[in-house]
Amino acid sequence: MTAAQMRPRIRPTFAGAWVRRLALFFVLLTALWGSHPALAGQLDRAGIERYFPAPLVVGERDGALPVWPILKQEAGRYEVFAYAFESIDLAPIPGFGGTPPDLLVALAPDGTFRDVKVVSHHEPVFLEGLGSEPLFAFVEQYVGLSARRSIRVGRPNARGSGASAETTVDGISMATASTRVINESILGASLAVARAKLGFGAANVGLKVEARPDADESLSVADLVARGWVRRLTVTHGQAETAFRDAGMDPIDDGPGDRPLTDLTFAYLNVPAIGRSLLGPDRFAALMRELGPGDHAVMVVSHGSENPLGEDFVLGSIPERLAVTQGGLAVNARDMAIERRGAAPDLPNGPWTILRITGAAGFDPSAPWTLRVKLVRERGQILSEKIVREFSADYTLPATLFIREAAEAGPSWLDPWRARGPELGVIALALAGLVPVLAFRRGLVADRRRFAIFRLGFLAFTLGFIGWYAQAQLSIVTLVGLVRAATVTHDLAFLLYDPPSLLLWAFVVPTLVVWGRGTFCGWLCPFGALQEFTAWLAKPLRIRPITVPPRLDFWLRQGKYGLLAGILVAAATGSPLADTFSEAEPFKTAITLYFVRGWPFVAYAVGLLVLNLFVYKGFCRYLCPLGAGLAILGRLRVLDWIPRRAECGSPCQLCKVRCRYGAIAPSGRIDYPECFQCMDCVTIIQDPQQCVPQVVAAKHGRRIAPRPVPAE
Structure with a gap:
């Protein structure tokens, strides 16, 4: 036989009937794209x-x-x-x-x-x-x-x-x-x-504002006050009485009205000239180390007769009676719970706090902001009512003290890609290693012993890493999501939130055109790998596989296509039956949830594994809706990549007998939609000690006359 006859045959045309069916399917899908109204809230x-x-x-x-x-x-x-x-x-x-x-x-x-x-x-x-x-x-x-x-x-x-x-x-x-x-x-x-x-962040969206590190000079508290970099908020007894009198409350203080009731001194600390002058070099450096990137610190010292922090204030909490606002909106400011020592000696005496404002709050220290203090009074003895009045003081620093630049931003789906980078790298390397093994059939595949070890190791990787660890079991659920996206949401962004699965899809879809369904079903399906490992138990358990009669086998294989059609139609019409029918897949139970699930689902998944002992890959061959979808798309395959000899099927039946998937016809023709790419037949035809035509030819010391390969 010549080398040309041993090469994979490039199909001159696609399978015409299946192309027409696929085209009709996509036309219907396109028609459904705008046929459903947008989803909306359901609460009146x-x-x-x-x-x-x-x-x-x-x-x-x-x-x-x-x-x-x-x-x-x-x-x-x-x-x-x-x-x-x-x-x-x-x-x-x-x-x-x-x-x-x-x-x-x-x-x-x-x-x-x-x-x-x-x-x-x-x-x-x-x-x-x-x-x-x-x-x-x-x-x-x-x-x-x-x-x-x-x-x-x-x-x-x-x-x-x-x-x-x-x-x-x-x-x-x-x-x-x-x-x-x-x-x-x-x-x-x-x-x-x-x-x-x-009005969150209306003026500060996508903007990062930081204090200039070179804005540093040694200043006294008096200098800072003169520049307006340290401000004071004072509420006198008279002001408080007037405010509460307007609420209908009787006066509670007959003393001089100009006495300070609440007296606060406050300042923004990130600017070195302010923070270092008020805290000292060491405490300022410690504060900057403790603040997160983009965080801000505001110091508030209370030296009036009424302390807004309160006697029961808990360090690290949000003060109930103090608030930082900007643009009329409160900014979440929390006490930093750091050691209270080292403040400038000429600061007023009294309890103090440093409030942390995180970078995510949208706070712009170069723009005006306000410190507000609440005063609370109660009236009524039986059903007392709290009356609250607020007083405030504004704070502004020169824009020259700050650096303003665009903050790095990116779509939200980038987070899972960054977080799962190592997993993606491992899977990508595995896929890159699989391609040459499957592509070069005279290499590792031709070595029966070494290839068996490689396949076993790769299936273990698929089950353990891709399935149980990375949770990248592909599922019919993704196809349901695509149909719902086409008919309802018109948004495919949900695919981006599961990077390992999307990486596998990006690999599997092109291989459908090259090799067909088998690359995923035979190598990258974790539940398929679990079935292969389970099948090993058949021999020690002395379980003989059941041979399904050809006619019954043919009709049973159509079941997965019927299930696929039911799921997709239910999804397209918005029926919840799509989710119910999708439970025909045991992937969620066996792989995603590690069999930790309700007993009916566990019994079903275990039952399929038991079936696998008698009918090899019975679920994959007869029930798997995802396999059915891949088989349909796999009919667009451009290569008949499995090498055949003229003697395959007549008289040699070795590959057909060895194929546990039933994907080789008596004529020797490969049924690619049912082929799981185990490569056993490829190994046999490359091995002169297994391939019957080669063994016979060598035994008689002659070459077999080449004959045409039967067309499909």
């Missing part, structure tokens, strides 16, 4: 009131934004307690199932989260998987955090391991992509409301 006033019962009051929905003001009565009038909205109205980011989660968010006027609740979701890992309870607990972490900060999803127990409790929420194992999408949905919707209602 009655629904919102169930989440915010009395004494809270739900106000009128905003005319411009789908936002409900939640009101609370205070000091005889209604104040805005929170703005409530559904994330799907403002940031409909598709989840891993292709449908955006719907979260009810209550955002306080100062930008903190009052509450976050899950209204609905279609995240596969939480639907009949982990259950919804871990998701409910996940969103509860946002309560008390600030929308001004860049909140990130860490690893499980990240906050307990030292991550900032103000900017990090604990992730959930096996739900990395879903939790990141939910985080972005919450923050994206909250930012839209904050900019419209609260």
